[in-house]
Amino acid sequence: MTEPTIPQDPTFVDFLCFSLDPAFRRLPEAKRKRDIQRFLGELRSKRPEVSFRSYLAIGLRHDTDFFFWAVSRDLAPLQGLAADLMKAGLGCYLRLSHAFVAMTRPSVYNPAHIPAFSDGGGSASGGGKQYRYLFLYPFVKSREWYLLPFEKRREMMRAHMAIGEEYPMVRLNTTYSFGLGDQDFVLAFETDQPAAFEDLVQRLRETEASRYTVRDTPFILGISLDNPEQLIVRLGL
Numbered sequence: 001m002t003e004p005t006i007p008q009d010p011t012f013v014d015f016l017c018f019s020l021d022p023a024f025r026r027l028p029e030a031k032r033k034r035d036i037q038r039f040l041g042e043l044r045s046k047r048p049e050v051s052f053r054s055y056l057a058i059g060l061r062h063d064t065d066f067f068f069w070a071v072s073r074d075l076a077p078l079q080g081l082a083a084d085l086m087k088a089g090l091g092c093y094l095r096l097s098h099a100f101v102a103m104t105r106p107s108v109y110n111p112a113h114i115p116a117f118s119d120g121g122g123s124a125s126g127g128g129k130q131y132r133y134l135f136l137y138p139f140v141k142s143r144e145w146y147l148l149p150f151e152k153r154r155e156m157m158r159a160h161m162a163i164g165e166e167y168p169m170v171r172l173n174t175t176y177s178f179g180l181g182d183q184d185f186v187l188a189f190e191t192d193q194p195a196a197f198e199d200l201v202q203r204l205r206e207t208e209a210s211r212y213t214v215r216d217t218p219f220i221l222g223i224s225l226d227n228p229e230q231l232i233v234r235l236g237l
Helices: 021-026 030-045 075-086 087-094 143-147 150-164 194-204 210-212 228-234
Strands: 010-021 050-054 066-072 095-104 135-141 171-176 183-189 212-215 220-227
Touching: 010 075, 010 183, 021 030, 030 075, 030 087, 030 095, 030 228, 050 228, 066 075, 066 135, 066 220, 075 087, 087 095, 095 183, 095 212, 135 194, 150 194, 150 210, 171 194, 183 194, 210 212, 210 228, 212 220, 220 228
Parallel strands: none
Antiparallel strands: 010 066, 010 095, 050 066, 050 220, 135 183, 135 212, 135 220, 171 183
């Protein structure tokens, strides 16, 4: 019987993807300005238990205009962030198109691998280099994959990861979502070179491990934003 391997002190992440109701753009200018300021005030609010960064997806996805990568030691503050934003001015005109929740834990195939953000180098932690592009997607493997002998799975994953190591300009953040959402994993790749990521994904399709992929969509591409004001400007509001 497999022994429990409950992660100790995990970090939780929530990728909150929003679309804006077009009706907001047709409101009287004075009301729009008031609602924008209320929303910006909520974004600027100090939340010591949560860190997050903003990404613009308008024009790159049909169902997402922007999203936040939020990180906390507990799930409740992440839920509170979403609720507070959606009741503040402009937030009343937002639809939560996707919410991908996951957590950190050591990889069973390479225990030394940890998500870049939890090593002080990822976007949501506020430390390290902030890359311009984030490629976000949920990932589900087949039940047949988990029934394979562990050594066989590890061998395939080593070949899979070896390809990723050929792309040092692409930073990987893998978080785990078993039982927390509809997916097994939530993946977030950061890079300044979107063409490199496209090439990486093409090559990963050719690996043996990819046979066992059930779903790896939606792919959501976002461009990093420096501050809340930039979000409003880039949305054309």
